[in-house]
Amino acid sequence: MDNKQYFTMIQVRNALEQIADKMSNDKWEPDVIMGINRGGCIPGIYLSHRLNKPHEALDVRLRDHKAKPDLRNLEKAYAFQKKILIIDDINDTGETFNYIKNNFGGEDKVRTASIIHNTPSNFKDLDYYCYEIDKSVVPCWIVFPWEEW
Numbered sequence: 701m702d703n704k705q706y707f708t709m710i711q712v713r714n715a716l717e718q719i720a721d722k723m724s725n726d727k728w729e730p731d732v733i734m735g736i737n738r739g740g741c742i743p744g745i746y747l748s749h750r751l752n753k754p755h756e757a758l759d760v761r762l763r764d765h766k767a768k769p770d771l772r773n774l775e776k777a778y779a780f781q782k783k784i785l786i787i788d789d790i791n792d793t794g795e796t797f798n799y800i801k802n803n804f805g806g807e808d809k810v811r812t813a814s815i816i817h818n819t820p821s822n823f824k825d826l827d828y829y830c831y832e833i834d835k836s837v838v839p840c841w842i843v844f845p846w847e848e849w
Contacts, residue, residue, distance in 0.1 A: 703840040707815070712845065715815040715830035716747050722828050723785075728811065730785035732777050734758040736796055739789035742846045743815055747787060758786060760796050774804055783809050785828075789844050790816040792835070794823025801825065816842060 723729060730753055735744020737759045748755035756773045777784050791797060791814040801823070804810075813828035820836045833840070 703838070704843050705840045706843045706848075707845065709845050711831075712743065712815060713746070716743060716750060718830045719787075719813050719815075719828045720747065720750055723811075729753075729783070730811070731782040732756060733785045733787060734774060734777070736760055736786065736788040739844065739846075740787045740814075742844075743789055744787045747785070758800075760799055774800070774810075778804075778809060781809070783811075785811050785813055787813045790814055790818065790842055791821050791823055791826050791829065792818050794821035797823040797826070815844075 729751065733744045733748045733751070733753050733755045735741035735755060735757055737757045741755075741757055744755050744757075747753075756777070758773055774784065774786070786797075786800060788796060791812075797812055800812075811827040812823075812825065814826060815829065816831045816833060817826055817829040819832055819834045833842075
């Protein structure tokens with residue numbers, strides 16, 4: 701895609717601060733943060749340091765990957781009655797969050813977050829996000845700092 705929008709680490713940090721503030725306002729604090737592999741791992745690790753909570757990777761890669769998604773970390777944390785925050789860099793099509801929701805119950809202890817929410821996404825249950833875009837109006841590819849190599 702020719703139209704690229706570049707996000708800076710300052711924007712990422714500000715977004716994660718806002719997400720942390722929104723959780724605090726909700727009086728909800730996760731016991732563990734799970735970053736969706738790959739895009740959600742760095743935001744998840746940043747947030748885990750900010751909140752002083754453990755981080756684990758959740759391996760759900762649906763685009764361009766043949767490996768079956770692995771929800772074992774999520775199932776294990778849920779079995780121990782942990783409150784879980786699942787984070788990704790962008791809720792783009794909603795396919796990843798919907799896969800998790802449709803293949804794992806546990807909504808009472810699990811919340812979702814992303815730095816950016818694409819409003820036409822087919823996942824409508826996003827609990828926390830900072831930036832909102834509409835790719836149906838302005839088609840673009842979001843480039844995060846960890847994607848520039």
